[in-house]
Amino acid sequence: MDNSVFYMTVLQNIENYVFSSVLKDFVFDIIQIENSVRKIIYITEFSILSSFMHTLVALDRDGTINKDEDWYLGSTSDWKERITFLPGVVEGIRQLNRIQGIDTVIITNQAGVARKFFSEERMHEVNQHIVNELEKQGAAVKGYFACPYVSQRYAAERHRQGKDIDDKYVRDNHPEQKPNIGMLVRAAKLCGYSLESCHKSVIGDRVSDIEMALRAGGRGYLVESWKTNKDHDTEKVILLAAKHPGQIMISKNFFNAVEHIILFHISGKKPS
Numbered sequence: 001m002d003n004s005v006f007y008m009t010v011l012q013n014i015e016n017y018v019f020s021s022v023l024k025d026f027v028f029d030i031i032q033i034e035n036s037v038r039k040i041i042y043i044t045e046f047s048i049l050s051s052f053m054h055t056l057v058a059l060d061r062d063g064t065i066n067k068d069e070d071w072y073l074g075s076t077s078d079w080k081e082r083i084t085f086l087p088g089v090v091e092g093i094r095q096l097n098r099i100q101g102i103d104t105v106i107i108t109n110q111a112g113v114a115r116k117f118f119s120e121e122r123m124h125e126v127n128q129h130i131v132n133e134l135e136k137q138g139a140a141v142k143g144y145f146a147c148p149y150v151s152q153r154y155a156a157e158r159h160r161q162g163k164d165i166d167d168k169y170v171r172d173n174h175p176e177q178k179p180n181i182g183m184l185v186r187a188a189k190l191c192g193y194s195l196e197s198c199h200k201s202v203i204g205d206r207v208s209d210i211e212m213a214l215r216a217g218g219r220g221y222l223v224e225s226w227k228t229n230k231d232h233d234t235e236k237v238i239l240l241a242a243k244h245p246g247q248i249m250i251s252k253n254f255f256n257a258v259e260h261i262i263l264f265h266i267s268g269k270k271p272s
């Protein structure tokens, strides 16, 4: 999407947004301006004015950033060729990069390590490669956080199915395994602030991504993948949304989630 079109969309959405009276005047001033380049400059200034809090945006990896298939990325020698970024992801991260006060990270559970499909070293290699490839395309993330641990229940289920599990990576309720928030805590620290002091938004394709956002007091954006549908995660997320009004959105796609996050950030509004 062309930048001017993107900002036009943002501005149109802002018209429907609730602001304080001072900010509302400011927004209406922006809307009066016809030149799209000036709009971009103003929106950036607006972002500086209103962003009294940072926004930490955590992106899930498989099924959110890259296409998820019925195999574990990193388990085959051709893993690099198997990475396909999903539509709107590169452009969406680029737009997040443009807004002052927004930091973007990747947060991923990688059960493939416990399943012995690949080593912890390979897990890091794949993650770093994804970060590098995104950066090459002008879509920067501050870093990645990956958890190789699985729960006892997960392990027991796999054992029942006759599948192999590395006991070294079986830990119940590991603080870094989504939906726990350990990786978010580390991500905020990497960005130079505490998790308590920032807005949190998580984009992911699983209910565990949305639960992590809620546990951190943030907002969750579900983007659907085949795994979402396989495990009926949308239905679970709808139930969560009923209990947490205003904190969960089922997004049409990645870019739609990004657009909403940016709107929220520049409005300076706290989650309701």
Ligand SMILES: [Mg+2]
Residues within 6 Å of the ligand: 060, 061, 062, 063, 064, 204, 205, 206
């Ligand atoms: Mg996923």
